[in-house]
Amino acid sequence: MSDIEIPESHPRYQSLLTRHRIEEGVEKGITSRQGLIAQGRGEAFDYLLGERTIPSADEAARAAAAHLLLADRPVISVNGNVAALCPGEIVDLAAAVDADIEVNLFNRTDERMRAIADHLRDHGADEVKGLTADGRIPGIDHERAKVDADGIGSADVVVVPLEDGDRAEALGAMDKVEIVVDLNPMSRSARVATVPIVDNIMRAVPNIAAHARDLRDAGATREELEAIVAEFDAAEALEAAERAIRSGSDE
Ligand code: ATP
Ligand code: MG
Numbered sequence: 001m002s003d004i005e006i007p008e009s010h011p012r013y014q015s016l017l018t019r020h021r022i023e024e025g026v027e028k029g030i031t032s033r034q035g036l037i038a039q040g041r042g043e044a045f046d047y048l049l050g051e052r053t054i055p056s057a058d059e060a061a062r063a064a065a066a067h068l069l070l071a072d073r074p075v076i077s078v079n080g081n082v083a084a085l086c087p088g089e090i091v092d093l094a095a096a097v098d099a100d101i102e103v104n105l106f107n108r109t110d111e112r113m114r115a116i117a118d119h120l121r122d123h124g125a126d127e128v129k130g131l132t133a134d135g136r137i138p139g140i141d142h143e144r145a146k147v148d149a150d151g152i153g154s155a156d157v158v159v160v161p162l163e164d165g166d167r168a169e170a171l172g173a174m175d176k177v178e179i180v181v182d183l184n185p186m187s188r189s190a191r192v193a194t195v196p197i198v199d200n201i202m203r204a205v206p207n208i209a210a211h212a213r214d215l216r217d218a219g220a221t222r223e224e225l226e227a228i229v230a231e232f233d234a235a236e237a238l239e240a241a242e243r244a245i246r247s248g249s250d251e
Contacts, residue, residue, distance in 0.1 A: 014051060015043060018085060018202065025084025029115045032107050035081045038162060045183035046200050048245045053207060055250055056240035057199040063232035064159070064179040064195045065097070065211035066225040071157035074099035079106065082161045082201060083116045087123035089205040094125070096209040102151040103130035106164050108143055139170045161201045163189045185241035196234055198241035
């Protein structure tokens with residue numbers, strides 16, 4: 001048994017655990033009610049993918065790890081769904097690649113910003129950015145544009161799991177390397193990403209961290225990391241994911 005009263009052998013265990021965490025996130029004021037809808041949409045795609053990391057998503061996670069290791073100022077953006085689903089895994093990824101964590105909400109309220117920052121600290125984060133909000137993403141309306149100037153504002157690589165399409169587009173226009181985790185390969189967020197990872201964040205975040213540690217332990221040089229980055233083809237990864245969803249096979 002884990003944090004819910006369902007045996008791990010239950011065929012829907014992962015999915016039920018995920019729902020439970022999102023529900024709890026809403027109760028704690030971390031996740032918005034809109035987040036429940038986003039979760040439902042994600043689940044449908046995950047079901048069609050077979051609730052597994054497809055090979056192209058694993059390659060994308062490795063390319064993401066290489067980008068993060070090469071970065072000068074990597075930042076991981078966290079919203080209410082991400083905080084509810086995998087707070088400890090986010091803190092671990094930040095440690096693995098020496099990245100900052102920034103709370104970044106579509107429906108921003110001070111209360112929810114603080115609840116998420118506290119929740120991340122409870123899971124081991126030392127510093128959580130996003131509350132200063134002294135920077136702006138150009139091209140989107142005021143409330144949704146708020147970021148920390150020394151966080152996402154000046155980051156060279158950003159990880160944005162489940163980002164809204166508009167903001168993903170605006171961040172991309174700021175010349176940042178954008179790593180998007182999104183189960184829908186047709187979502188605008190996935191389409192504008194430098195590296196789209198079509199996978200559940202509960203699998204993708206620990207997978208990026210594992211790749212980063214493997215690359216570092218293997219002593220990968222800058223040149224080797226740059227080669228991994230250069231070899232990755234975002235359009236091909238999206239096509240492979242769409243094929244897997246439509247046909248149920250990786251071929
Ligand atoms: P678009 O990107 O086309 O503008 P949208 O961003 O408005 O669409 P939403 O439903 O608001 O669409 O966004 C939620 C996105 O997050 C969906 O694409 C959904 O597949 C994805 N998603 C939800 N839960 C998860 C999860 N646990 N892991 C990965 N992706 C998820
Ligand atoms: Mg989207």
